Amino acid sequence: MSAPSLAAFIANSVSTSTPTVLITSGGTSVPLESNTVRTLENFSTGTRGSTSAELFLSSGYRVIFMHRIGSKLPFLRQIPSPTNVTPELANLIKDCPNPSVSTPIATFNSNLPNLYLLPFTTVTTYLSLLESTLKSLSPLDSLSIYYGAAAVSDFYLKKPPKHKIQSTSEGRSIANDNNIGEGFELKLDSVPKLLGDVKVWCPGIFVCGFKLETDPKILTSKVEKSIEKYGLDCVVGNVLGTRYEVCYLYDKGGAEEVRGRVEEGIVEGVVGRHMEYVCREGGSLNVCLEGNLIGGGKKERDERIWREMDGWKKGIFWGWERLGPVIGVALVYYIRRRKW
Incomplete structure (x- = not known):
């Protein structure tokens, strides 16, 4: 049986009034040539995004998981393997007798009715896919969340050269490249900041942004500017060196420190704020009284x-x-x- 389309997945959320979260996860690639040989990478393994997806699913949400190809996937990330396990590979090894393999695969398969996978690689694909997906989510109004955990490139090439950039000055001269000399200068363009467009494409959505810095002294000021500039409902702020031990969940009321099981604290905080948001906006929730309540049974x-x-x-x-x-x-x- 083939997987449902994204439109059908969202239509099901709308018809059942089930809260749905769009999670972006992993890093983006910036090609340096149209016929790509070299790329610039914004590295991310997708651990935070995939872990968060599992927690949202256990909290009663449906999840659209927009992920970098090759980064970690919900539940399958738990399989002890040096390489990423894709859904196709999981299907091949689903009968493995080792419970450390079979259990995550069984859990992944059982969650597929409420999990939709959207892969990307390049930053341009990411930007296009993000816009179209958010527009598709608009019928859910306040029942939708944008959870932007992906590490998106800040710079890219608007018009990359057609062919491989030559490594020598002689090669670049033959290729009629203007960058002739022993070194090579690369001028990058700024990637469009789309956070301000999220509520344009999906007006009722609850927006959770992410801010990673290496200098803890500027984190709070950068987050506060983002909340004010883009109208974000909350922001997860962290410092590169301690991002697995401590994070801060910001909103207009201030900052809440999250320690220990960081992803659990983040998702619990976002879910709580989203529930308050839904009540303020007059939305309705499909709450299952048999144990699948928002926030757990x-x-x-x-x-x-x-x-x-x-x-x-x-x-x-x-x-x-x-x-x-x-x-x-x-x-x-x-x-x-x-x-x-």
Whole structure:
């Protein structure tokens, strides 16, 4: 059976009023020639994006995962392998007896009804795909999220040469290249900043941007300028050297520090802010009362509460969970038997 089209995937989200997040993940490539031999890379393994996709899925969201080809994919990233596991390869090895391989593949396949994969490589493909996907999401209005975790190139060549750039001055002379000399100068153009267009293409969408810096002194000021300039609802800010240990979730009210399991903290914070946003904007949510609630079912919520409690609080929680129904029945019996 062939995979549904993106339009059909989004139409299903609309018909069921299910919140849907567009996650961009991985780095972009900038070709230096039209017949590409050399490229400039914005490197990213896609770990944060793929991990976040898993967490959004477990929170009841549907996910459009726009990823760099070769970067990590949700669930399949967990397979111990030196190379990326593609869906095609996963299909071939799905019956592997090793549970460290078979379990992630089974989980990936079980989530496919709510996961749509959109691959890209070059920055120009990324920009075009982002615009068309956001426009397609517009019927979801406030139920949609843009979660821009991709490492997008800031510079590119608008008009790259047709053929391979020659490595020697003689070769460049033969190719009628203006850059003749022992060295080689490359002038790059700025990639268009599309954050300001996101709410133009999809007016009701909740926008979560990302800001990575190497200098912690300028992080907050850069984030605040982005929120003001582009109208972002929140921004994940991090410093390159500590991005796996600590991040900051910014909104117009300030910054919240996230430590430990960073991706869990980020997604939980974004989901909470999105729910508030939906309520303010008058949207409606499809909430499954059988356990697939936004933010987790009863079992997941109870487990999270239990982990965070002190010892004496756990005793009260345990006692109320077990004795509460008994006390309730006794009170009802007492009231009915009592002669007023």
